[in-house]
Each structure stands twice: as structure tokens, then as C-alpha cells.
Amino acid sequence: MACALISHPDCFDHRPGERHPESPARLETVFAELERSGLRKTWVPYEAPKVTREQLERVHLPAYLDELERVSPKTGTYRVESDTVMSPGSLLAASRAAGAAVLGVDLVMSGRASAAFCATRPPGHHAKPGDAMGFCLYGNVAIAAAHAMAVHGVERVAIADFDVHRGNGTELMFRREPRVLMADSFQHPYYPRGEFPERAGYIPLRLAEGDGSAVFRRQWKEVALPKLRAFRPQLVLISAGFDALRDDPLASIELEAADYRWITHELRDIAEASGKGRIVSTLEGGYGLPAIGPAVAAHLMALGDCGP
Numbered sequence: 001m002a003c004a005l006i007s008h009p010d011c012f013d014h015r016p017g018e019r020h021p022e023s024p025a026r027l028e029t030v031f032a033e034l035e036r037s038g039l040r041k042t043w044v045p046y047e048a049p050k051v052t053r054e055q056l057e058r059v060h061l062p063a064y065l066d067e068l069e070r071v072s073p074k075t076g077t078y079r080v081e082s083d084t085v086m087s088p089g090s091l092l093a094a095s096r097a098a099g100a101a102v103l104g105v106d107l108v109m110s111g112r113a114s115a116a117f118c119a120t121r122p123p124g125h126h127a128k129p130g131d132a133m134g135f136c137l138y139g140n141v142a143i144a145a146a147h148a149m150a151v152h153g154v155e156r157v158a159i160a161d162f163d164v165h166r167g168n169g170t171e172l173m174f175r176r177e178p179r180v181l182m183a184d185s186f187q188h189p190y191y192p193r194g195e196f197p198e199r200a201g202y203i204p205l206r207l208a209e210g211d212g213s214a215v216f217r218r219q220w221k222e223v224a225l226p227k228l229r230a231f232r233p234q235l236v237l238i239s240a241g242f243d244a245l246r247d248d249p250l251a252s253i254e255l256e257a258a259d260y261r262w263i264t265h266e267l268r269d270i271a272e273a274s275g276k277g278r279i280v281s282t283l284e285g286g287y288g289l290p291a292i293g294p295a296v297a298a299h300l301m302a303l304g305d306c307g308p
């Protein structure tokens with residue numbers, strides 16, 4: 001079955017500043033590698049739609065959505081919080097990033113694609129119901145999960161977040177949602193700081209500074225993957241951050257591209273066991289250029305059966 005590569009030119013027009021690590025060059029690197037590897041030809045391109053207000057309001061507060069529209073700059077930039085900066089194109093980019101994740105769910109739920117990858121920015125997993133945070137405006141993966149439950153009647157969604165930072169926004173949005181099981185590997189202690197109360201439905205996998213492949217794989221294999229499999233998800237969503245790579249400037253975990261291929265293969269196996277193979281991945285972090293390119297390619301090789 002087809003594999004969907006969802007993006008939009010608007011996602012390049014979110015410009016938080018020359019020195020900001022979350023730059024348009026990230027997507028340029030990803031697309032250059034997909035071209036080089038031949039994946040660009042075998043994955044079917046889709047243009048990301050804009051997210052709707054209804055889709056946003058499933059996880060965000062109306063007042064927050066109004067506030068983002070109000071502060072969206074006509075020229076220059078506006079700092080929403082310490083790390084999150086908006087340029088004139090940011091809100092549209094964020095709308096496409098969230099809309100891509102929703103389209104990915106529609107494609108796999110309707111059987112038009114088996115796997116979907118959203119090559120979009122800004123990322124989403126730190127965004128809270130009523131706050132921007134950590135480069136994120138809209139909670140892309142959470143919006144996709146809420147859409148799957150509300151529109152497609154999905155009763156069990158697994159979210160796997162392997163970005164090097166804790167997906168605190170996604171976690172917060174589904175704190176009281178028994179239909180979502182989230183597993184999250186992250187460097188600890190690290191951003192975001194602070195302790196979070198443990199709760200059912202969330203599986204934290206803590207990695208220490210300097211940890212690499214062995215610890216990452218052991219944590220997923222021994223702690224998270226058996227629980228995700230036992231949950232029997234009808235849909236698997238991935239918050240795919242590539243900032244746990246050895247060369248990433250923002251973190252200190254030592255993963256290689258092969259580790260992304262491995263974890264993706266494991267997650268796809270779970271999707272195939274209980275969810276007819278339905279799997280949607282959306283780009284989160286990853287700031288080491290050009291290293292994220294090959295890691296994204298390795299991720300796609302395992303995500304769908306659409307290699308070059």
C-alpha cells in the first residue's frame with residue numbers, strides 16, 4: 001500500500017531568527033536526503049491542509065488560539081515565550097504542521113495509505129492546552145490523536161515520542177484520557193525542567209547524559225514496547241524527534257541513524273499486530289545538520305514498505 005509524505009511550502013516560512021536552531025534549513029536537509037536516497041520518488045506527496053478551529057479546540061483552549069492570532073506579527077518577530085518566536089509566516093506553518101498530522105490520520109484510517117510521515121515544522125509536543133512552549137505552537141501529534149478518536153472512533157491510540165525532550169504538552173493534554181497510551185524516551189534531567197506526577201497512560205523512559213544505543217534500545221524493549229503491544233492500539237502515532245542523535249547541538253544522547261530504523265521497525269510491528277499497520281509519524285526536533293537527513297531516511301525505510 002502507498003506511503004504518504006505530507007508537507008507544505010508554508011512550513012519553510014516559519015522564521016524564528018537567524019540564530020534559532022529550529023530553522024527552515026532543517027526541512028531543506030530532510031528533503032535533500034529524501035531526494036538523494038530515492039525515497040522522495042517512492043513516497044506519495046501530499047500537500048498539508050490547514051488545521052481547522054474545531055480540530056485545534058479538541059486539545060487547545062479557545063483563549064490561547066485567539067491570543068496566538070492576536071500576537072502574530074505582521075513584520076519582524078514576536079517572542080511568545082523564552083524559546084518560542086513567531087514570524088509573520090509562523091501561524092500558517094503551524095496550521096499546516098497540525099493539518100498534516102490530521103491528514104495523515106485520515107489517510108491511514110481510510111486505507112489510502114498504510115504509513116504517513118509529516119515533514120513539517122514547527123514541532124508540537126511541548127505545546128500545552130493554553131501555552132506555547134519549546135519552539136511549539138500547536139500540539140500536532142495530540143491534535144492528530146484527538147481527531148482519530150473524535151472522527152474515526154478510534155478507541156486505543158498509542159503515541160511513541162522518541163524526541164530527546166519530554167513530550168510534556170502531549171502528556172498534559174491526555175492526562176485524563178484512557179484511550180491514549182503514550183511512551184516517551186527523553187534525556188533526564190533536562191528540558192523541560194521539573195518533576196511531573198506519574199500517571200496511568202504515560203510511560204517515561206529516562207536516558208542519562210551520554211547514554212546511547214544500548215540503553216535506548218533496552219528501555220524501549222524492556223519497558224515500553226511490551227506495554228504498547230499489550231494495549232493493542234488501533235493506530236500508532238510517532239512524535240519523531242531526531243535530537244537524540246550523537247551530533248545534535250541541543251542534547252547529549254548518542255544515538256545513530258540505525259537506532260531510529262530499529263525503534264520505527266518495532267513500532268510498525270505493533271501497528272501491524274493490532275492496528276492494520278496504521279502508523280503516522282510527525283517531525284518534532286532534530287537540530288544537527290546534516291545528520292538528521294540520514295536519520296529521517298532510516299526512519300522512513302522502516303515506517304513504510306515503500307523503499308526506493
Ligand SMILES: [Zn+2]
Pocket residue numbers: 163164165241243284285286
Ligand atoms: Zn526535542
